[in-house]
Structure formats: structure tokens, C-alpha cells
Amino acid sequence: QKEVEQNSGPLSVPEGAIASLNCTYSDRGSQSFFWYRQYSGKSPELIMFIYSNGDKEDGRFTAQLNKASQYVSLLIRDSQPSDSATYLCACDYGSSNTGKLIFGQGTTLQVKP
């Protein structure tokens, strides 16, 4: 059973702080990893994707991948109340970037003013 594990939270951080969201995955063959943000009652929205070990930065967001530890994380710097949402981690099942995504249950982030 291929799994993606996330802490459901809620993770509560004050405005302006760094929010750290974590995800582990079981499929060693996975090569592609994604973070989606989902506001309540809305659809998932792509935030970041990462294919290589290390860090990838985009504005206030940094994705980190450690394939040896099967670990993906998302850092949100200078957190804003508008960042309050559920963050879904997803891995592409297998080694061929098929698009067959396995999603975690999501971590709810609350940013308090």
C-alpha cells in the first residue's frame, strides 16, 4: 500500500512566523512531489513541485526534498492569515511521472493575526 503521511494539525502559527509542514512517503520509486493548498470548500491549488533532492524556493515558499529519508517539507515564511488553509502533499506513484498522484490527508494551517 503506497502511502503519504501528514500530520493533520491544526498547526497554529502567529502572523509573520515561519510555518513548517511535513510529509513522508512510502514509495521509494517516487520522483515527483507536489504541495497543493486547499481553502475550505474550494479545489486544490498547486503551490510548489519538486523533483530533485534539496531545496526549491518560490517567493515565500520553500519546498525541501530528502529522498533518502523519504521526506518532503514546505516552509512558508512571513506567514499571513490568508495562508490559513489545508496543505496537501502528493507523490507521483512510481518512477515514471505518470501523474498518478497519491495524496496525504492534509495539514490544516492556522495563521493568527
Next chain:
Amino acid sequence: DAGVIQSPRHEVTEMGQEVTLRCKPISGHNSLFWYRQTMMRGLELLIYFNNNVPIDDSGMPEDRFSAKMPNASFSTLKIQPSEPRDSAVYFCASRRDRLPQHFGDGTRLSIL
């Protein structure tokens, strides 16, 4: 650019009825994915198509579920007969080649 378009946005119907959900992928995208999201099971992939051909339907829960993609700009997900446990939000997503997927707004389905 128009995103993935799903219809209807909401559907309420009685158990036993046929339900058809529709999806128009982003123009130029060649892969289409159908997902179901529930509180209990989260977001699950049901089936996906590449160049209009079904590639993997292992996530389709039962024979009551079927999906088609007759052309590059249209896909349907059908449930017949529907049951209360099919109540969920159904999302369609599309992508071009190996780029990330983009989701539609979803169809909230309630089976009474």
C-alpha cells in the same frame, strides 16, 4: 486562460438514479484525471486518461462507476446506480505532458 471546467457544481439526487459528471480540461492538456474527496478517505484518484485513452482505472470503486473521454476536450464520470456512500466532492484535473496537474472547481454530489 480558462481553467478546468466541471459541471454541474452541485448535484443532489436520490439513491438509484444515474449521475453524470462532466469535465472540460484546459486546452492543450493531454492528460485528464478524476478524483474523489471525502473526509474519511481524503483525495483519491479514480481514473486517468492520456491522449483520451484510459490508462489506469484501478481507483474506480465499483462497476457502478464508469468514465469516458470521447475527445480531447470532454470527459464524463458516470455512476449508475448511485448510492448514498457515493456522496463526495468529485474533482477533475488536467495536465500537459509531465507538468503538474491543475484542478477544476469540483462537483459536490449528494445522494439521498
